[in-house]
Amino acid sequence: MASTTINTGVIHSNAHIHKDELLAKIGGEATLHKAVDIFYSRLLQDAELQPFFQHANMTILKWHQFNIMSIAFTQVPNNVDIRRLILSKHVGLFEDCGLTAHHYDIVCRHFEETLQDLHVDPVAIAQAKSVVVPLRDVFAEGAVNCVQQRVYAQQRKRSMIALATTSLVVLGAMQLLRWRRTL
Numbered sequence: 477m478a479s480t481t482i483n484t485g486v487i488h489s490n491a492h493i494h495k496d497e498l499l500a501k502i503g504g505e506a507t508l509h510k511a512v513d514i515f516y517s518r519l520l521q522d523a524e525l526q527p528f529f530q531h532a533n534m535t536i537l538k539w540h541q542f543n544i545m546s547i548a549f550t551q552v553p554n555n556v557d558i559r560r561l562i563l564s565k566h567v568g569l570f571e572d573c574g575l576t577a578h579h580y581d582i583v584c585r586h587f588e589e590t591l592q593d594l595h596v597d598p599v600a601i602a603q604a605k606s607v608v609v610p611l612r613d614v615f616a617e618g619a620v621n622c623v624q625q626r627v628y629a630q631q632r633k634r635s636m637i638a639l640a641t642t643s644l645v646v647l648g649a650m651q652l653l654r655w656r657r658t659l
Contacts, residue, residue: 501600
């Protein structure tokens with residue numbers, strides 16, 4: 477599996493945004509709670525995204541989303557590997573539902589529209605997007621990894637079938653030679 481390097485530095489640093497202020501600019505935790513509720517309502521109404529939520533416990537998912545956004549809009553601990561966390565938590569969606577960067581783009585659009593619906597300042601929306609949009613590459617990587625794993629599994633299966641077929645042909649030829657010798 478090839479691994480791409482992505483820049484998640486904006487998530488881990490204050491270099492791009494003074495993130496301690498970003499959560500406050502969005503409206504604080506109360507607005508973030510509202511945003512998460514509206515956001516998931518939008519996601520569940522989107523026909524292209526519905527398959528990803530069929531078996532999800534929405535209460536737990538919303539709780540996780542609130543916590544993730546709270547951390548992302550303040551300060552992510554340096555010991556958290558965002559890339560690995562996203563890839564591991566979404567592996568089933570990549571494999572079973574075909575999650576791709578395209579779907580992430582739709583999610584980001586709903587995120588932006590949710591903040592607009594809550595009348596969050598456009599500058600704060602742009603700053604919030606600058607935190608989440610770079611993660612698109614992780615979702616692209618997850619989709620590519622899944623396709624590569626499927627291709628590898630198919631190639632391995634074909635190789636095993638070819639090996640089994642070859643073995644049967646060789647065994648059959650050996651049996652035929654033994655039979656001809658007895659004649």
